[in-house]
Amino acid sequence: SQQGEEDPQALSIQEGENATMNCSYKTSINNLQWYRQNSGRGLVHLILIRSNEREKHSGRLRVTLDTSKKSSSLLITASRAADTASYFCATNQAGTALIFGKGTTLSVSS
Amino acid sequence: DAMVIQNPRYQVTQFGKPVTLSCSQTLNHNVMYWYQQKSSQAPKLLFHYYDKDFNNEADTPDNFQSRRPNTSFCFLDIRSPGLGDAAMYLCATSRETTADQPQHFGDGTRLSIL
Numbered sequence: 400s401q402q403g404e405e406d407p408q409a410l411s412i413q414e415g416e417n418a419t420m421n422c423s424y425k426t427s428i429n430n431l432q433w434y435r436q437n438s439g440r441g442l443v444h445l446i447l448i449r450s451n452e453r454e455k456h457s458g459r460l461r462v463t464l465d466t467s468k469k470s471s472s473l474l475i476t477a478s479r480a481a482d483t484a485s486y487f488c489a490t491n492q493a494g495t496a497l498i499f500g501k502g503t504t505l506s507v508s509s
Numbered sequence: 510d511a512m513v514i515q516n517p518r519y520q521v522t523q524f525g526k527p528v529t530l531s532c533s534q535t536l537n538h539n540v541m542y543w544y545q546q547k548s549s550q551a552p553k554l555l556f557h558y559y560d561k562d563f564n565n566e567a568d569t570p571d572n573f574q575s576r577r578p579n580t581s582f583c584f585l586d587i588r589s590p591g592l593g594d595a596a597m598y599l600c601a602t603s604r605e606t607t608a609d610q611p612q613h614f615g616d617g618t619r620l621s622i623l
Contacts, residue, residue: 429608441513441599441614442552449609487551491608496566499551 403431403488403500411506418475420503422488423468429491431464431471436485436502445473445486478507512536515600515615522590523623530585530618532600538613540606541583543575544599546617552599558583559606587620595622 406421422431430449434442448455448464448471455462461474475482485502513534522528532541540559544552556565558577572594577583587594597617603610 432611434614439617439619441515441616442601442612444611444613447609447611496554496557497612498554501549501551 403490403498405486405488405500405503407503408501409504409506411508412478414479414507414509416478416507418478418482418505418507420473420486420505422471422473422500424471424488424490424500425469427466431462432489432497433460433462433471433473434487434489434499436487438484442487475505478505480507480509483507513600513602513613513615515598515618517618518616519619519621521621521623524592525589528587528590528620530587530598530600530620532583532585532615533581534583534600534602534613535581536602536604536613537580538602538604539580540603540610541577542601542603542612543573543583543585544601546597546599547595555585557606590620590622592622595620 403422403424432447433445436442459476464471485504487499487502489497489499491497542557543555546552555569574586599617601612601614603612
């Protein structure tokens, strides 16, 4: 069963703009992870945020987590054409499998 | 560089003809996973190994089996591929199965069924 649900399904922006993707989930979690997938490639881990954290940064990435709303957001600032990819959130509880959402497809045009 | 390698990148097989996909890792991770990803869908876990312990997801078809002869290698066997098995198959590893472990993915094998 699917745990995470990303929104929007697709996002098109210009280089230099910020991109925000949201993820909602259904049950309580230990942590939430974000992954990127370039077309025809495997997934790359971007960032992990624990349930007791509210915000985390990594370079141009900013992730927030609101456990009361069961939601997370991924913000990519000053986007580049190379950020064009699909972005997935993934959640799991202790001892259970990582469950991925359907992803947001981001297109960044120059 | 430590990594997860999948071979081949593209595999074509005939309907009903057994096929094996391979994955190797140099990360020395305890856990290896196999995912199926169909077009524009989320990766779906088929099974995983913690060391030699095999863990099958409840809804993984019996047609799919796996072998892990040693820490570095893991194989996905599809005994009688059907048209619905055409997909990208992704191998991943993690150090442990605890919830705070990121997974490291290979670039996948895209399987086509004729």
